[in-house]
Amino acid sequence: MAKKKTLFExxxxxFQSPRWMGKCTSCNQWETMVELTADQIKFLNETSxxxxxxxxxSKAKPITQIEEDNITRFSSGSSELDLVLGGGVVPGSLxxxxxxxxxxxxxxxxxxxxxxxRQQKKVLYVSGEESAGQIKLRANRLDANHENLxxxxxxSLSTVLSEISNERYKFIVIDSIQTLYSDETPSAPGSxxxxxxxxxxxxxxxxxxxxxxxxxxxxxxxxxxAGPRVLEHMVDTVLYFEGDTNSELRxxxxxxxxxxxxxxxxxxxxxxxxxxxxxxxxxxxxxxxxLQSGSALTVIMExxxxxxxxxxxxxxxxxxxxxRSSTGFDNNRLGMLLALLEKKLDLPLGTYDVFxxxxxxxxxxxxxxxxxxxxxILSSYRDRELSSETLFLGEVSLTGEIREISxxxxxxxxxxxQGFSKxxxxxxxxxxxxxxxxxxxxxxxxxxxx
Numbered sequence: 001m002a003k004k005k006t007l008f009e010x011x012x013x014x015f016q017s018p019r020w021m022g023k024c025t026s027c028n029q030w031e032t033m034v035e036l037t038a039d040q041i042k043f044l045n046e047t048s049x050x051x052x053x054x055x056x057x058s059k060a061k062p063i064t065q066i067e068e069d070n071i072t073r074f075s076s077g078s079s080e081l082d083l084v085l086g087g088g089v090v091p092g093s094l095x096x097x098x099x100x101x102x103x104x105x106x107x108x109x110x111x112x113x114x115x116x117x118r119q120q121k122k123v124l125y126v127s128g129e130e131s132a133g134q135i136k137l138r139a140n141r142l143d144a145n146h147e148n149l150x151x152x153x154x155x156s157l158s159t160v161l162s163e164i165s166n167e168r169y170k171f172i173v174i175d176s177i178q179t180l181y182s183d184e185t186p187s188a189p190g191s192x193x194x195x196x197x198x199x200x201x202x203x204x205x206x207x208x209x210x211x212x213x214x215x216x217x218x219x220x221x222x223x224x225x226a227g228p229r230v231l232e233h234m235v236d237t238v239l240y241f242e243g244d245t246n247s248e249l250r251x252x253x254x255x256x257x258x259x260x261x262x263x264x265x266x267x268x269x270x271x272x273x274x275x276x277x278x279x280x281x282x283x284x285x286x287x288x289x290x291l292q293s294g295s296a297l298t299v300i301m302e303x304x305x306x307x308x309x310x311x312x313x314x315x316x317x318x319x320x321x322x323x324r325s326s327t328g329f330d331n332n333r334l335g336m337l338l339a340l341l342e343k344k345l346d347l348p349l350g351t352y353d354v355f356x357x358x359x360x361x362x363x364x365x366x367x368x369x370x371x372x373x374x375x376x377i378l379s380s381y382r383d384r385e386l387s388s389e390t391l392f393l394g395e396v397s398l399t400g401e402i403r404e405i406s407x408x409x410x411x412x413x414x415x416x417x418q419g420f421s422k423x424x425x426x427x428x429x430x431x432x433x434x435x436x437x438x439x440x441x442x443x444x445x446x447x448x449x450x
Contacts, residue, residue: 002401007041008033014192015232019069040185040193071259072405077115078278080268081108083303084239086260089171092210093259094203096218096232097178097252099241104250104268105216106130107138109173111274112214114144121170122148124163128155128179142274155183157198161205169211174202176216177231196248199234232256247361249284250275251302264303285360286310288388288420294380297391297420298372299411300364304408305416308391310359311369314378318353328358329373337373337396344400344443347381370396374443390422391415392446400443402426407434 008017011034015026023030071287082088085095106127113123127135132151139145139420150167154160157180164172174180177195186196199215206213215235234239238256243249252266267278278284286297286308294313299306301329311329326334334356341347356373358364371394379386393411404427405411412433415423424438424446440446 005041007036008142009036009192010034011192014196036193067235072374076112077119078108078112078277080252080266082267083113083264084254085237086257086264089212090236090259091212092206093212093237094199094206094235095212095237095239096217096235097214097239097241098219100219103241103243105241106175107142107217107270107275108268109214110135110138110144110251111142111173111276113149113171114142114146115138116171117144117146117148122147122150122168123171123173123437124150124152124167124169125173125175126152126154126160127175128153129175129299138274141272155179155181157201161201164205164209172213174213174215176218178218195231196234199231203234229243242363244361249278249361251362261303265305267302267305269366284356285362291385291388293383293385294376296372296376296379296386297388298369298393299414300362300366300369300390301407301410304410306411307362307363307417308414308420309364309369311372311376312357312359313373314355314357315349315352315377315380319352322349322351323355325354326356328361329356329369330364333367333370334373336398337370337377340396340398340400340443341374341377345447349377349381350383366405367395367411368393370394371402371426371440371446375424375446378447388423389420390424391420392424392426394426394440396443402441402446403442407437412437 006018008020009015010024010026010029010032012025012029012032013027015024017033020035021033024032071090073090075088076082076085097105097109110125113125117123125135130153132153135151139149151205152160152163160180177198180198181195182194182197182201185193202213202215205211217231236258237254240253240255242251242253248270250268250270254262254264256262268275269278287310288297291310294315296311297308298311299308324331324335324338334354338349338354342349354377356376372392374396375386375392393405393408395405396402408425408429409431412423412429412435415435416433420435422438424437424440426439426441428439429437
């Protein structure tokens with residue numbers, strides 16, 4: 001008798017193996033290998049055979065003979081979303097939006113669907129998680145009611161594809177990819193095979209019919225999109241929502257964009273009328289009239305946008321093992337800065353608890369705030385209040401040197417706009433500015449200035 005062929009597939013990353021393994025060697029997840037049935041193995045063989053046959057018909061061409069694609073965009077009705085997408089929605093693009101539950105994924109896309117329907121564009125909103133009545137309630141709150149917005153509460157992919165082929169839609173929303181189910185794939189909804197097959201079909205529809213499709217994806221406990229990583233590789237754009245659900249501010253950050261930059265960040269505000277563009281970030285993350293000892297101000301860059309934030313530090317004597325904790329700042333980098341202060345300035349911080357907090361719930365992902373962190377720590381240690389007119393900018397190295405930062409001109413212009421007059425910076429600015437700049441190339445000079 002012929003030996004039965006077995007195939008196991010990781011439900012976290014899609015890795016396949018002829019033997020069962022307790023730990024996936026690709027993504028290092030435990031107990032994720034599931035044996036595929038004979039029908040599933042047959043389906044995989046057929047799809048791989050058809051894809052290899054199609055690729056054999058193509059022929060390579062010199063790159064000098066290839067013509068560029070002229071990318072045309074249209075506005076989504078949200079300036080912040082257009083900024084993250086690189087200027088607007090690209091027809092035929094496939095975009096994946098992820099985020100924690102309740103952060104505003106469905107709210108944002110329903111708002112965008114309403115905006116586009118008022119532009120006389122036919123929009124289809126497919127929901128496998130909510131009924132049409134539930135979506136209608138949210139649409140009333142978002143002012144998204146329009147005759148060009150069509151709702152389809154359905155989880156069958158064949159029904160969704162049939163609806164798309166029968167009508168000429170200009171924009172499609174899928175909420176969510178994990179709830180759709182393909183009858184042709186012998187697997188449960190949300191599984192690796194299902195997600196991979198459905199994403200491929202949606203990509204084919206988007207490219208062939210030139211329709212932009214936005215997909216909502218669930219995330220796992222570690223913050224990544226649930227399902228195989230191939231899902232993020234197949235789509236054109238991957239966006240993640242960040243922010244605390246208890247806060248009114250939400251950040252939409254791009255992690256992949258085939259049609260633009262991934263440096264931009266969209267900032268939204270959750271209020272009674274839904275998720276709207278934040279009109280202004282001025283004063284959202286600091287209050288210069290209430291600064292106390294342990295507080296310092298700096299300017300960070302979120303994409304091309306400078307934002308002034310307040311850094312708070314608390315230094316107190318430790319009872320037992322000293323604690324180092326930070327919110328919104330890298331804890332490992334905090335440990336490095338504390339070691340630098342002990343080494344270069346002989347500060348006995350090894351016997352003190354040190355806590356760092358970034359006001360407003362924002363996260364710092366650049367080293368330009370190092371100098372502000374040190375200034376806040378020194379201010380709390382000495383219980384000395386810093387000037388509310390001064391901002392600290394600079395990256396601190398392991399040798400105690402304060403290094404140059406990017407976008408210094410834009411940061412100084414934002415400071416001038418917000419009424420600040422002084423700045424401690426590592427180098428002289430390229431352009432003339434009304435801000436009085438104190439040049440400090442070493443940490444010891446900052447201590448002398450304070």
